[in-house]
Amino acid sequence: MLSRTASDLYWMSRYLERAENLARMLDVSYSLSLMPQDGSGDGLDELAMPLLITGTLDEYLERHGQMHAERMLNFFALDADNPASIYCCLQAARTNAHAVRGRITGDVWENINATWLEIRGISEQGLGRFGISRFCEWVKERSHLFRGATFGTIMRGDPYHFVCLGIFIERADNTLRLLDARYEMLGEDIDEIDGRPARSYYQWTALLRALSSFEAFAEIYRGSPGARKVSELLLLRPEVPRSLRACMDELNRTLANLPGENARPAQRLAAELDARLRYTGIKEILDEGLHAWLTEFIQQVRLLGQAIQRSYLEVA
Structure with a gap:
């Protein structure tokens, strides 16, 4: 197998797994931010945890200046200008999958392509209207479907x-x-x-x-x-x-x-x-x-x- 093909397959699956892991990270931080917080009570420290873990806190502060719950959630989930966002991970996965379309099955490609089309629609709708918990569950579900298609058809x-x-x-x-x-x-x-x-x-x-x-x-x-x-x-x-x-x-x-x-x-x-x-x-x-x-x-x-x-x- 060509190194370029191997690389596209490897990063296709890695980006999809990363998107799911980011969704899991975001879901737990959002859930814990709703609990009573010691001292501040606003849960911003908990919401900042995914940014700290992924090393994107400085980039967020440079662009937005201060902590704001809605902006942090959007930056981590749907920001097309943040390379570490879930949106960009799914975009990169789709790009890699397209490059190796002939080496994966139709079921795998259709799952990845549909995921990309759906997240574009969610981005247009906005995370506030779609719902944060619902979004995280959707990402996990799409990742499960990808692995099911992979293990079942390749x-x-x-x-x-x-x-x-x-x-x-x-x-x-x-x-x-x-x-x-x-x-x-x-x-x-x-x-x-x-x-x-x-x-x-x-x-x-x-x-x-x-x-x-x-x-x-x-x-x-x-x-x-x-x-x-x-x-x-x-x-x-x-x-x-x-x-x-x-x-x-x-x-x-x-x-x-x-x-x-x-x-x-x-x-x-x-x-x-x-x-x-x-x-x-x-x-x-x-x-x-x-x-x-x-x-x-x-x-x-x-x-x-x-x-x-x-x-x-x-x-x-």
């Missing part, structure tokens, strides 16, 4: 493998960043520190729901969610689809199925990270410091993405 060859690489490396990065952001906000023992058990519970529960892991948590653990249990679930449980361990398992398996001598650096790094998670316990992570561990692993996932880029996607 042959298990190189195109399928590059689509999977894009999905799972983006998902791994998102899980790490969301967990790190919530942990930095809540800390290890928030209930004992400030006496806000209800707020702590809703914050951790919102994170689990954002990653579609609340039901899994309730099935595996007893009691209320906290830093230790949630971190173990989202980092080390292979049966949880959006956990870091599950993502690394998929990346390691997918890379092992791709040919080429140049692939060895990416395959080796993926295998090392997979083995590291397989033989690490949550106590070791917490002893090292959860924030430090997450920050370091975010860097490792970035390096893996660079290795994949050099091994397969750069045009000679």
Whole structure:
């Protein structure tokens, strides 16, 4: 397969996964912003969280000057001039899909093209009229339909493998960043520190729901969610689809199925990270410091993405 084709497939799926992850991030922040806030009561700090996680807060402030709930939501969701918005992610996914129209099935292309046409209509209508929660659910639904069409109709060859690489490396990065952001906000023992058990519970529960892991948590653990249990679930449980361990398992398996001598650096790094998670316990992570561990692993996932880029996607 040509590197250019592989790159388009990889980024097509990565942008679609990113759009879904951004919608999940926006949904949890919007929901939490409606809760009574300590001090300010306006929820702007919570709404700014997606901008902080994606590194677009400075760009927003440069363009808009001050925090404003409606402008922040539009900037993150539908702003065509913000490259990190959900709108631009879906636009980029559609552009990449069009470039590889002959390597994906009609079901996959029709899903992506319809998604792009629909979000243009939503943009014209406005987020206020369409509804924020409804918009986030719509993005997640379109992403689910894309994966269903992909897994159900694409042959298990190189195109399928590059689509999977894009999905799972983006998902791994998102899980790490969301967990790190919530942990930095809540800390290890928030209930004992400030006496806000209800707020702590809703914050951790919102994170689990954002990653579609609340039901899994309730099935595996007893009691209320906290830093230790949630971190173990989202980092080390292979049966949880959006956990870091599950993502690394998929990346390691997918890379092992791709040919080429140049692939060895990416395959080796993926295998090392997979083995590291397989033989690490949550106590070791917490002893090292959860924030430090997450920050370091975010860097490792970035390096893996660079290795994949050099091994397969750069045009000679």
